[in-house]
Amino acid sequence: MKKLEEKRKVGLFQAVMIGLGGAIGIEIFVLLNYATYLAGSTIVFALLVCGVINLLTMLSFSELGAAIPEVGGEYSYAKAALGGFLAFLTGWFRWISNVFGAALAALGFAYNILFFIQVDIPLLTPLIASIIIIVITVLSVRGVGQIGPVIVIAFIAFFILLIVGGFLHGLEFSFSYPSTFAGASGVFATVAYTFTMFLGMRAIAAGGPEIKDPGKNIPRAVMISAVVLIVLYCGIAYVTVSVLPLDKIEGSYTPLTLAAEQIFGEAGAIILTVAAIVAALSSLSTAIMVQSSIVRGLSRDGYLPKFFLSPHSRFKTPHITIIFGSIFYILFAATGVVEVIGYVAGFASILGFALVNLALIRLRTKSPYLKRPFKIPLYPYIPIAGFIISISLLFFIERSALLLGLIFILLGVLTYHLRMIGYQRIRIAFGGMSLGIGGFMALFAYLLATGYLLPISVPSQFSTTVSYGFIVICAISILAGVLNVTAKSER
Amino acid sequence: MISSMKGRKLLIGFIGVTQEAIGVLTIVFCYVLYYNLFDVLNWLNIAAEHVALYVLILSVFGFVFIISGFFLIRELLE
Numbered sequence: 270m271k272k273l274e275e276k277r278k279v280g281l282f283q284a285v286m287i288g289l290g291g292a293i294g295i296e297i298f299v300l301l302n303y304a305t306y307l308a309g310s311t312i313v314f315a316l317l318v319c320g321v322i323n324l325l326t327m328l329s330f331s332e333l334g335a336a337i338p339e340v341g342g343e344y345s346y347a348k349a350a351l352g353g354f355l356a357f358l359t360g361w362f363r364w365i366s367n368v369f370g371a372a373l374a375a376l377g378f379a380y381n382i383l384f385f386i387q388v389d390i391p392l393l394t395p396l397i398a399s400i401i402i403i404v405i406t407v408l409s410v411r412g413v414g415q416i417g418p419v420i421v422i423a424f425i426a427f428f429i430l431l432i433v434g435g436f437l438h439g440l441e442f443s444f445s446y447p448s449t450f451a452g453a454s455g456v457f458a459t460v461a462y463t464f465t466m467f468l469g470m471r472a473i474a475a476g477g478p479e480i481k482d483p484g485k486n487i488p489r490a491v492m493i494s495a496v497v498l499i500v501l502y503c504g505i506a507y508v509t510v511s512v513l514p515l516d517k518i519e520g521s522y523t524p525l526t527l528a529a530e531q532i533f534g535e536a537g538a539i540i541l542t543v544a545a546i547v548a549a550l551s552s553l554s555t556a557i558m559v560q561s562s563i564v565r566g567l568s569r570d571g572y573l574p575k576f577f578l579s580p581h582s583r584f585k586t587p588h589i590t591i592i593f594g595s596i597f598y599i600l601f602a603a604t605g606v607v608e609v610i611g612y613v614a615g616f617a618s619i620l621g622f623a624l625v626n627l628a629l630i631r632l633r634t635k636s637p638y639l640k641r642p643f644k645i646p647l648y649p650y651i652p653i654a655g656f657i658i659s660i661s662l663l664f665f666i667e668r669s670a671l672l673l674g675l676i677f678i679l680l681g682v683l684t685y686h687l688r689m690i691g692y693q694r695i696r697i698a699f700g701g702m703s704l705g706i707g708g709f710m711a712l713f714a715y716l717l718a719t720g721y722l723l724p725i726s727v728p729s730q731f732s733t734t735v736s737y738g739f740i741v742i743c744a745i746s747i748l749a750g751v752l753n754v755t756a757k758s759e760r
Numbered sequence: 761m762i763s764s765m766k767g768r769k770l771l772i773g774f775i776g777v778t779q780e781a782i783g784v785l786t787i788v789f790c791y792v793l794y795y796n797l798f799d800v801l802n803w804l805n806i807a808a809e810h811v812a813l814y815v816l817i818l819s820v821f822g823f824v825f826i827i828s829g830f831f832l833i834r835e836l837l838e
Contacts, residue, residue, distance in 0.1 A: 699828045749779050749828050
């Protein structure tokens with residue numbers, strides 16, 4: 270206990286900086302255009318709602334972070350409170366959220382670098398995304414992760430300058446909506462879409478074990494960070510929709526740069542673009558490292574294969590998990606579709622948040638005497654509200670993104686159950702399938718050779734050759750089946 | 761005993777690599793079929809409305825072959 274107290278060196282100011290540093294990233298730079306398409310001028314209200322919803326769950330994060338001082342964030346909390354499948358799912362959602370977050374950051378970088386290099390974007394995006402991974406992997410490995418306090422303050426200064434400059438420039442705010450505006454559901458869709466803008470605040474909870482007087486400082490840091498972010502983001506959105514027409518915001522992946530150009534001229538645009546590039550690189554670096562640590566955590570607990578744990582022989586870095594996650598995020602970044610990527614990142618985060626609230630309720634009943642330096646006020650109403658609101662937001666997510674998210678969940682469920690079944694049984698199952706295909710091929714070859722009617726017709730001069738081909742495939746398939754089924758258990 | 765193990769290893773290597781190759785070629789064929797490259801639909805007399813079904817069956821077949829081949833190659837490398 271004394272040791273834990275000695276570890277507590279982070280004061281309130283630093284805790285707030287940790288929260289802001291975790292939250293300020295590329296999201297505000299790239300998500301604003303589609304958010305405006307969904308909500309029009311009510312984006313300001315949508316961001317306010319989003320901030321408040323995030324705050325509810327951040328309080329749950331804070332209680333859990335202070336009570337369970339372990340690395341791993343929500344996965345550790347879910348493991349302690351829920352265990353088994355739900356803990357795996359929590360880790361899986363966080364992995365999805367980070368992979369899509371990395372894709373979003375790569376796209377943000379690509380779209381902002383276009384300010385300096387004029388190239389056709391469909392060609393440039395995948396190329397830049399691929400280059401980024403090489404550079405960032407090296408940087409990440411060397412420990413360039415979250416942005417430090419100096420850069421956090423610089424970002425806040427940029428944002429305040431943009432807001433104040435906007436007001437001095439003379440704002441003409443009027444309620445305007447896109448033709449596709451869907452009323453309240455459009456606003457909630459925006460909340461779901463911009464959800465990732467605030468969730469980096471959970472870094473405060475992760476730093477819980479190091480925060481001095483956590484009972485007081487954690488809730489204060491969460492509240493202050495949330496208020497600062499809400500004021501900044503709402504202010505930026507207000508200024509942007511006031512200085513630019515809606516169609517201009519919707520048509521650009523760098524609306525803040527356009528707003529800065531409108532207010533301060535070209536110098537403003539250059540400064541904001543550089544800030545966006547720094548934010549993109551920082552977000553990308555953090556997301557890659559976090560997804561890597563989640564995969565290693567899941568692997569350590571036996572949910573994923575152990576080879577993910579092997580470090581690089583020379584650099585001692587988790588290169589396999591970095592490459593594994595990078596393959597996915599490069600693929601998604603290469604699509605160039607910010608909207609779907611943003612939604613899926615939000616989808617996974619929302620589900621993760623719902624499970625964190627559930628973990629808090631479960632832990633309160635499961636371990637009532639666990640030492641909790643900070644206890645959430647108005648229990649159980651706040652976690653219940655956090656859970657219900659999070660789940661409700663899922664109904665407003667765009668269908669294609671929802672489908673993609675559900676496919677990833679299905680993959681997660683499959684991965685979990687396959688690991689539980691065990692390698693040998695899966696191998697026998699595939700051996701059986703090979704035998705089945707072999708039998709099917711034999712029948713197919715026989716029907717083709719005897720001239721029976723088949724759903725395809727092969728030109729007569731090739732039918733003998735094709736049926737021999739099928740016989741060869743049949744033999745290979747049956748042999749493979751036998752070899753897989755008769756393989757000795759290795760464990 | 762040693763020679764039988766060596767024989768199994770050889771067989772596993774050959775069958776594993778061949779199965780992987782067939783699996784990959786099947787997936788490539790799915791692509792050719794889906795986009796009707798080289799007028800393959802006409803050549804095989806496949807109706808356009810049945811393409812999705814063929815692609816589904818062939819891709820399942822291809823992935824089973826790839827995974828089954830992977831198990832064999834993994835045993836070989838151990």
